[in-house]
Amino acid sequence: MRLYNSYTNQVETFKSIKENEVSMYVCGPTVYNHAHIGNARPIVVFDTLKNILEACGYHVHFVSNYTDVDDKIIKQAIESNQSEEEITTTYITAYEHVRQQLNASTPITIKVTETMDKIIDYIESMVKEDIAYVNENDVYFNVSSIEEYGQLSNQKIEDLISGARIEKNDKKKNPLDFTLWKATDHGIKWHSSFGEGRPGWHTECVVMILDHFKGTIDIHGGGMDLKFPHHENEIAQCKGTHHHALANYWVHNGMLNIDGEKMSKSLGNVIWAKDYIQELGGNVVRWLLLLAHYRSPLNISAETIQQAQSEVEKIQTVLKQTRLALMDLPLQTGILTPLYEAFLDACKDDMNINLAMSVVFEQVKQLNQLLRSKTSSKDDIVSADTTLRKMMSILGISTPHPQLSTEEVSLVFAWNQAKKDKDFTLADHYRSQLIERGVLS
Numbered sequence: 001m002r003l004y005n006s007y008t009n010q011v012e013t014f015k016s017i018k019e020n021e022v023s024m025y026v027c028g029p030t031v032y033n034h035a036h037i038g039n040a041r042p043i044v045v046f047d048t049l050k051n052i053l054e055a056c057g058y059h060v061h062f063v064s065n066y067t068d069v070d071d072k073i074i075k076q077a078i079e080s081n082q083s084e085e086e087i088t089t090t091y092i093t094a095y096e097h098v099r100q101q102l103n104a105s106t107p108i109t110i111k112v113t114e115t116m117d118k119i120i121d122y123i124e125s126m127v128k129e130d131i132a133y134v135n136e137n138d139v140y141f142n143v144s145s146i147e148e149y150g151q152l153s154n155q156k157i158e159d160l161i162s163g164a165r166i167e168k169n170d171k172k173k174n175p176l177d178f179t180l181w182k183a184t185d186h187g188i189k190w191h192s193s194f195g196e197g198r199p200g201w202h203t204e205c206v207v208m209i210l211d212h213f214k215g216t217i218d219i220h221g222g223g224m225d226l227k228f229p230h231h232e233n234e235i236a237q238c239k240g241t242h243h244h245a246l247a248n249y250w251v252h253n254g255m256l257n258i259d260g261e262k263m264s265k266s267l268g269n270v271i272w273a274k275d276y277i278q279e280l281g282g283n284v285v286r287w288l289l290l291l292a293h294y295r296s297p298l299n300i301s302a303e304t305i306q307q308a309q310s311e312v313e314k315i316q317t318v319l320k321q322t323r324l325a326l327m328d329l330p331l332q333t334g335i336l337t338p339l340y341e342a343f344l345d346a347c348k349d350d351m352n353i354n355l356a357m358s359v360v361f362e363q364v365k366q367l368n369q370l371l372r373s374k375t376s377s378k379d380d381i382v383s384a385d386t387t388l389r390k391m392m393s394i395l396g397i398s399t400p401h402p403q404l405s406t407e408e409v410s411l412v413f414a415w416n417q418a419k420k421d422k423d424f425t426l427a428d429h430y431r432s433q434l435i436e437r438g439v440l441s
Contacts, residue, residue: 006250027222030067031091038256040273044289047104062107074187101282131240135171137183137195153228202233220247334383
């Protein structure tokens with residue numbers, strides 16, 4: 001397995017800390033609104049990475065979080081006359097529904113509000129270590145205390161300061177110093193030795209990772225927009241307190257555009273993931289989000305949507321035809337064809353899903369040829385079907401076997417018999433009935 005490591009800016013051979021085990025943490029959403037289609041991309045990318053690692057024989061310990069403490073959540077609660085908990089519960093439920101519809105497995109999820117005591121303890125430890133300081137009940141991390149600060153984003157502190165577009169804050173010793181604890185008298189807040197307030201965003205993930213995994217993890221993932229400052233600040237805190245790396249591999253997915261433009265409220269092109277899923281279906285949306293290499297920008301347009309719809313339909317059609325051709329056999333698993341190794345090799349090469357997809361369509365082609373040939377053995381068809389379904393499972397595309405009624409099964413047998421008898425008029429009659437019932441397309 002090879003992965004691009006954002007920390008070293010190169011593709012590296014993946015080696016886990018523990019043999020046959022992978023620890024992976026991916027930054028989750030701030031739950032103040034529905035997930036937009038850009039939020040759905042990391043769901044798909046890192047679920048697919050988990051599937052690939054499992055196909056390689058690893059047991060993946062996958063953890064993510066919900067940021068359920070944030071100014072945006074408080075603002076939303078005030079505007080809607082609800083509590084912060086009511087807001088976050090609503091959108092966590094909605095996010096989980098999106099994840100489920102995208103055929104993504106649910107990682108172990110941790111809420112910030114469930115980790116507050118440990119977050120406060122961690123901030124206090126940074127103050128004691130003299131890598132953080134208190135100013136008027138606010139707490140700031142001292143970026144100058146970390147020599148390697150800026151390595152993930154490949155930037156030097158002096159360059160960051162000179163180019164910083166940071167709101168002026170006289171409480172900070174350095175413009176790049178970031179908030180660990182924010183004193184507040186409104187919204188949800190907690191008591192600490194610094195006074196009442198709530199934590200800064202950058203500390204939450206560090207605490208969750210160190211508390212849950214008890215040390216360095218294999219993979220830390222998230223969107224490219226989190227690379228700086230969020231992930232850079234996570235690294236700084238871990239190095240400052242524990243003097244070791246937070247993660248060995250940093251993996252970031254590229255951003256998403258709509259018709260060539262960045263998605264934003266000002267342009268009015270923000271699309272909720274739930275709306276795309278309702279319109280296109282979870283399989284098509286997931287396939288769409290895999291069309292570009294995970295590190296590259298993904299542009300969603302009418303053309304890419306049409307491509308995803310067409311390709312998913314092509315795969316689903318051949319699988320449906322295969323099941324109908326094997327109606328006289330019980331569901332069974334065959335031997336994987338040689339194409340499976342080519343598919344997995346592509347997936348293992350820094351998630352080269354585009355190449356993997358080309359192998360998928362080679363398997364589709366071979367399966368179609370087997371179905372058309374009168375001399376094909378049922379074992380070969382079963383093996384090709386098993387292989388294609390295995391590929392789809394790794395890519396996270398749902399391929400349920402068609403559930404037919406007794407009457408529909410009888411029609412399929414009658415249709416196949418008519419074709420064998422070369423009674424094409426009768427065969428067309430049965431085919432029409434099967435199309436009406438949605439068994440054939």
